[in-house]
Amino acid sequence: MAKVIAVLAAALVVLLSCCCCGVRGDEAPDVRASLVAFLRELAGGDDMVARDLGWNVSVDPCLRGSSTSPWGGTVTCFGSDSENDGRVKRIDLDGHGLSGTIDAALLCVAPEVRVVNVVDNNLRGSLPASISACSGLTHLIVGGNQLSGSLPTSLAQLDSLHVIDVSRNNFSGELPGDLGKLELQRFLANDNHFNGTIPDFNFTGLDIFNVSNNILTGPIPKNASKFGKDRFLPNDAGMCGEPLFGPCKSSPSPFREPPPSSDSESEDGQGESKSKKRTVRRIVMYLGYVLLGAAIVAFVLYKLCSKKRSKLGGGRRAYDTSKATTTVTTSASASKSAYSLPMSAEQSTAAAGAGGAPSASLVVLRRSGTASITSTAAAAAAKELRFEDLLKSPAELLGRGRFGSSYKVVVPGGAALAVKRVKDAAVGEEEFRRRMERVGRAKHPAVLPPLAFYCAMQEKLVVYEFQSNGSLSKLLHGSIESSQGPLDWPARLHIAARVADGMAFMHAALRGDGTSSNSNSPSSGEEEAAEGGPIAHGNLKASNILFTAGMDPCISEYGVTAPPLPNYGASGSAALRADVRAFGVLLLELLTGKAAAAQGDGAELARWVTSVIREEWTAEVFDRALLAGGDGSCEQRLVQLLQVAMRCVDASPAAAPPTMREVAGMVNAIREEDYRSPSCEA
Numbered sequence: 001m002a003k004v005i006a007v008l009a010a011a012l013v014v015l016l017s018c019c020c021c022g023v024r025g026d027e028a029p030d031v032r033a034s035l036v037a038f039l040r041e042l043a044g045g046d047d048m049v050a051r052d053l054g055w056n057v058s059v060d061p062c063l064r065g066s067s068t069s070p071w072g073g074t075v076t077c078f079g080s081d082s083e084n085d086g087r088v089k090r091i092d093l094d095g096h097g098l099s100g101t102i103d104a105a106l107l108c109v110a111p112e113v114r115v116v117n118v119v120d121n122n123l124r125g126s127l128p129a130s131i132s133a134c135s136g137l138t139h140l141i142v143g144g145n146q147l148s149g150s151l152p153t154s155l156a157q158l159d160s161l162h163v164i165d166v167s168r169n170n171f172s173g174e175l176p177g178d179l180g181k182l183e184l185q186r187f188l189a190n191d192n193h194f195n196g197t198i199p200d201f202n203f204t205g206l207d208i209f210n211v212s213n214n215i216l217t218g219p220i221p222k223n224a225s226k227f228g229k230d231r232f233l234p235n236d237a238g239m240c241g242e243p244l245f246g247p248c249k250s251s252p253s254p255f256r257e258p259p260p261s262s263d264s265e266s267e268d269g270q271g272e273s274k275s276k277k278r279t280v281r282r283i284v285m286y287l288g289y290v291l292l293g294a295a296i297v298a299f300v301l302y303k304l305c306s307k308k309r310s311k312l313g314g315g316r317r318a319y320d321t322s323k324a325t326t327t328v329t330t331s332a333s334a335s336k337s338a339y340s341l342p343m344s345a346e347q348s349t350a351a352a353g354a355g356g357a358p359s360a361s362l363v364v365l366r367r368s369g370t371a372s373i374t375s376t377a378a379a380a381a382a383k384e385l386r387f388e389d390l391l392k393s394p395a396e397l398l399g400r401g402r403f404g405s406s407y408k409v410v411v412p413g414g415a416a417l418a419v420k421r422v423k424d425a426a427v428g429e430e431e432f433r434r435r436m437e438r439v440g441r442a443k444h445p446a447v448l449p450p451l452a453f454y455c456a457m458q459e460k461l462v463v464y465e466f467q468s469n470g471s472l473s474k475l476l477h478g479s480i481e482s483s484q485g486p487l488d489w490p491a492r493l494h495i496a497a498r499v500a501d502g503m504a505f506m507h508a509a510l511r512g513d514g515t516s517s518n519s520n521s522p523s524s525g526e527e528e529a530a531e532g533g534p535i536a537h538g539n540l541k542a543s544n545i546l547f548t549a550g551m552d553p554c555i556s557e558y559g560v561t562a563p564p565l566p567n568y569g570a571s572g573s574a575a576l577r578a579d580v581r582a583f584g585v586l587l588l589e590l591l592t593g594k595a596a597a598a599q600g601d602g603a604e605l606a607r608w609v610t611s612v613i614r615e616e617w618t619a620e621v622f623d624r625a626l627l628a629g630g631d632g633s634c635e636q637r638l639v640q641l642l643q644v645a646m647r648c649v650d651a652s653p654a655a656a657p658p659t660m661r662e663v664a665g666m667v668n669a670i671r672e673e674d675y676r677s678p679s680c681e682a
Contacts, residue, residue, distance in 0.1 A: 026064065026086045027110065032057045034109035035088070042093065042118065044100035053096075062086045073624070078112070090115030090139075092624075101125035102142070108133035119165065120144035127166070132157040143167040143188060151176055158182070167191055167210065175199050175211075185611055189214070190231075198224070198232075207611045208604055211235070219248045230597070231604075362387040363433065364452045365440035378465035381415035382451035385463070390419060390454075403539060403561040408466050416466035417451070420557055421459075427563075429455050435535055436462065439559045442509040446502030448546060448556040462560050469551060472586075473542035477595040489626050489634065490674070492590045495553045496641065497671045499545060500664035502555045503537065503583060507576055507660045510535040510559070536575035538562025540582035541596070542589050577657055584648025591642055593623030606649045609642075640670050 027035075036055050043049035054072035055061075061069050062077035064086040069075040074092050078084040088110050098121040105128075107116065113134060119141050126149030127142065137158050143165040150173030151166065159182070167188040174196035175189065184201065186208040197218035198211060209224065210231045220232060220241035229244045240248040364383055389411050398406040404422045411417055427435065436453045443449065452463040472495065475487060487495075511534040537544075539561045546556050562575060585602030588609055589595060596602040612621050619627070622638050644666045647658055658666075 027061055027088060029057070031088075031110050032059075032061060034106045035061070035091075038103055038106035039093070040100075041103040041106065042098045042100045042121075042123065044098070046100075049096075049098070060086075061088055076115075084112045087112040089113065090117070092117045093121070094119040094141075094624075096121060098123055102128060102131075102147075104128045104131040104134065107131075108135075112136050114160075115139040115141070117141040118145070122146055125149075127152060127171075129154045131155065134158065135160070137161055139163040141165040143169065145169050147171060150174070153178060155179060156181055162186070164188070186608065207607045210604065220244050228603070362390075362452055362454045363436070365437070365450060377413075377415045378417060378451065381411050381413050381417065382463060384413075385411060385417075385452060387454055390461070390463075395419070399543065401539075401543070416468070418464045418466040418556075420462045420464070420560060422462070422560060432460055435559050435562075438510055438535060439506075442506055444502050444505045444509075445552075446498045446554055447506060447558055448554045462557070464556060467546040467548060467554070467556075469547035469549065471543045471547070472545035472553065472589075473595070475547070476542060476589060476593060487590075487625070489638075492626070493637075493641070493667075493671050493674055495545070496587055496590055497664070497667050498553050499555060499586065500583065500660065500667045503540070503579060504660040504664040506537070506555075506558055507534070507579070511576075534576060535559045536562045536579045537582070538575070538578075540579055540586065542586060545586070576660070580648050580657060580660055580663060583660070583663060584645045587641060587645035587648065591623065591626070591638065591645065592621055593625065602649070606646075609646070610650070613646075637670055637674055641667070644670070 036050050036057050039050050039053070039055055040047060050056075053074050054070065055075075056071070059070050061071045061075050063070065065080040067077050067079045067089070069077050069088075074096075075088055076090045076092070078087050078089045089112065091113060092115070094117050098118065101124055102118070107113065108130065111134070114136055115138065116134075117139065121144070123142070123145040125147065127147060129152035131137075131140070131152065132154035135158065138160050140155075140158075140161060141163065144167070146169065147166070148170040151171060153176045155161070155164070156176060156178030161182055162184060163186045164179075164184060165186065165188040168191040170193060171189070172193040172195070175194055175198065177199045179187070180199045180201045182202070183205055185205060187201065187206060188208065188210050190210040190212045192214055194211065194214040194216055196216065198216060198221060200221050201209070201224075203209065203221060203223035203226070206227075209227045212231055212233055212235070214235050216232075216235040217239060220239060222241070224232075225243050232239060232244065239245055362385065364385065390409060393409045393411045396408040398408055398418070400406075404420060407419045407421070409417050409419050432455045433453075436450055436455075440450055448464055448467070450462050450464060454461040454463075535558075537555070537558050539557060540555070544556050545553050548554055582602070585596050585605060588602065588605050592605070592609065594605060594608075596605045609621055619635065621642065622635075626638060627635065644663060648663060
């Protein structure tokens with residue numbers, strides 16, 4: 001009997017151990033409840049958010065052996081290849097309009113969470129110090145919210161933390177110095193109110209670093225120079241440190257006592273001498289304040305007088321041409337061209353004495369066959385346009401960039417035109433004139449043609465038809481007042497292929513080697529070669545991809561800001577190569593949904609994509625809107641286009657960089673494959 005009881009007891013132990021093994025790794029009920037409570041706090045106490053996203057306390061968030069979660073796409077779990085199988089791995093709640101607070105005590109109940117992504121919401125409050133209890137955290141991404149307060153020093157206790165993104169918030173105070181102890185790969189703290197100095201991070205392991213748009217002061221760590229100056233600007237004027245800024249100098253205080261004298265004068269004499277020196281310093285300091293105040297008052301009076309003269313002289317002119325070499329008058333001489341800019345009496349006398357025509361004029365490009373983009377009304381308005389019409393017409397600022405500003409101008413007759421004003425153009429007047437004429441002759445339906453241009457010594461304007469549907473940048477990253485919804489995969493692939501075709505055509509038509517593909521006569525090739533070398537776009541980016549009335553993408557501002565090419569060989573190839581790289585960055589924006597830095601060359605976005613691929617999380621690169629629906633072949637084509645983008649951005653030294661024609665061929669091949677198997681549609 002005793003043997004039977006012993007056998008039954010052993011069997012019961014084995015059965016219980018098997019049951020325990022069967023549930024190892026599954027999230028406990030208290031963890032589920034805590035995670036749902038964490039989401040409720042993020043949503044500001046709204047219980048409906050958890051229900052809408054599928055977060056249910058009665059349902060285990062993870063299925064053993066699978067990374068797919070019953071809680072929907074906002075939760076990812078460890079799979080069977082991990083010892084944490086059946087546990088929550090990452091939480092992605094980016095862009096869900098959450099307006100509550102972060103309760104780290106609730107989050108850290110799930111100790112195996114690696115990634116927390118709540119970017120681009122409206123979260124309030126601070127980042128709690130209790131976040132240090134999430135010991136397994138590797139990615140903390142809270143950018144694009146309204147969080148405030150200082151960063152907790154306890155962040156440095158998270159030894160596994162590799163990515164910190166607190167950008168675009170209202171954080172203030174100093175950056176915790178102990179963050180330098182972490183082996184970070186990305187640290188983004190731009191667009192906040194941080195002050196103090198920059199800690200000495202381990203910059204050797206950092207791929208992405210950005211502290212721009214704060215009020216930081218002091219020296220820049222030497223190893224940080226690889227990220228470029230724009231990752232630190234604009235900050236307080238007190239930033240220093242070579243090679244990005246000037247050397248740091250320690251200036252003595254004006255009230256510092258001089259060193260003791262080595263002579264044998266009496267203590268009374270020393271005291272009197274020190275008192276006199278302090279008095280002189282104070283007088284000099286106060287006099288400096290008075291002079292500074294007088295200079296500020298004089299400057300303010302000068303600006304007020306300048307504004308008053310501007311209003312009396314011509315009313316509201318959005319793009320003042322006071323720096324131009326010619327001046328505007330109300331009537332034109334009968335002997336001048338109908339499109340000439342009227343000159344002052346002194347310049348007219350000089351021109352007549354020289355027997356020449358005025359050099360500054362509004363040149364109208366008379367073309368045909370551009371109706372696919374340019375409306376009849378805009379083309380007709382441009383042909384009758386005079387320079388003074390541009391100045392007198394009401395203008396609306398559309399945007400400012402590195403190379404100038406853009407305006408919407410409604411000219412007499414009601415036609416809407418877009419005017420690009422180029423500041424500090426690197427090319428001369430004659431070269432700019434030849435360039436615009438060549439660009440005007442090259443016609444492609446994906447390239448917005450210039451209607452007219454004006455160039456003088458310090459003033460260059462280019463006139464286009466105004467496109468009311470906005471730019472790719474606003475459609476991807478901003479908001480456009482239209483009925484267009486978010487861009488799906490077919491739309492993004494269409495944009496990529498059309499832009500690639502347009503750029504490939506322009507590179508071939510404007511290469512300047514006598515083999516233009518846009519020749520209209522036997523001698524046109526020789527004329528093209530005689531006019532100069534190749535013309536690159538020079539500033540290809542998402543904000544320069546505009547949409548026509550039919551929502552077809554077209555490339556604007558081609559060649560307007562491209563630098564001059566003194567040697568057509570090497571420099572010409574480099575300029576065209578820069579266009580290829582810019583197109584690669586454009587592909588990355590289409591694939592990731594993330595914006596490239598406004599004043600940069602896309603290097604930061606490219607580094608981020610490279611680091612994610614290196615971590616073998618390639619799927620994390622893509623915009624979630626592209627992964628909705630479809631099957632595995634959809635992701636395969638996404639990866640193919642990503643490979644094209646990386647070839648453009650980071651060409652291997654062992655292989656020649658691709659040309660735009662080659663890139664266009666690769667993109668169109670992916671598009672043809674997508675046509676045959678449209679499985680990416682949601």
